[in-house]
Amino acid sequence: MNQDNVDKNEPTQAPENAVEEVVSGEVELDQGADEQGLDWKAYADELEAKLSAAEATIEAQKDSVLRAKADGENARRRAEQEIDKARKFALEKFAGELLNVVDNLERATLAADAENEAVKSLLEGVEMTHKSFISTFEKFGLETLDPQGEAFNPEHHQAMSMQESDEVAPNTVLAVMQKGYVLNGRLLRPAMVMVSRGGSNSVDTQA
Structure with missing residues (x-):
């Protein structure tokens, strides 16, 4: 058998310490990462803390928005109530002054002689005026x-x-x-x- 052929076909033997060299290289790589100051656990803890702080800020802002919205709704309701109240009672003083006029019209109606033809038409006019006042009053509550x-x-x-x-x-x-x-x-x-x-x-x- 040709010695040259045998040498060419036999598999090359790996060094006995090849695996150790690979493992040793990985360890050295990890040690190198540590030497560069990258503490992954501390970095993860820092990110988690920042995330928690961001979430807390978001929740606080949500509460602020909800409170602002509630305050706005309350202010709107109060304004509507004040407007409604003002609308209802805006004529209070004016109507109070007109009550004396209505009282005088009623007194004139009671005092007039309905059988007297001379004042009959005048009495009808007073009664119509009184009814008009009352009707207008009722329209405004x-x-x-x-x-x-x-x-x-x-x-x-x-x-x-x-x-x-x-x-x-x-x-x-x-x-x-x-x-x-x-x-x-x-x-x-x-x-x-x-x-x-x-x-x-x-x-x-x-x-």
């Missing part, structure tokens, strides 16, 4: 308090006098001396009334 025969209500009525009566229950309105008015549920002027009493029963005369 002004209601008339005419509690004849009703139970005395100290929230809406002012007792000007009291009189014993066996015909009605105690604390009943016997007569209305002056009508009252309510504007959108709020008392504008109490009705001035005469109230019945019986025995020891008494009435709160404050409106």
Whole structure:
């Protein structure tokens, strides 16, 4: 057999320490990374801390946005309530001044002689004017308090006098001396009334 052929076909033998050299090289690489100052665990901890801080900041900003939104909604509702209140009661002072006009029209109607032909047409004009006032009042939420025969209500009525009566229950309105008015549920002027009493029963005369 040709010695040259044998040498060429036999596999080359790896050095016995080849594996050790590879492993040794990897270890040296890792040691080299450490020598460059790269502490991967510390770096990961740092990133996690930054992530936690960012998440906390986002949550805080969410709370701030939600609070700002809630404050805005509350402010809007308060503004709407104030506008509604102003709309309802803007005419309160003006309507209060006109009540004297309505009272005078009612007095003129009661005092006039309806059978007198000389004043009949004038009386009709006064009555029409009075009805027009009342109709206009009602359009703007002004209601008339005419509690004849009703139970005395100290929230809406002012007792000007009291009189014993066996015909009605105690604390009943016997007569209305002056009508009252309510504007959108709020008392504008109490009705001035005469109230019945019986025995020891008494009435709160404050409106």
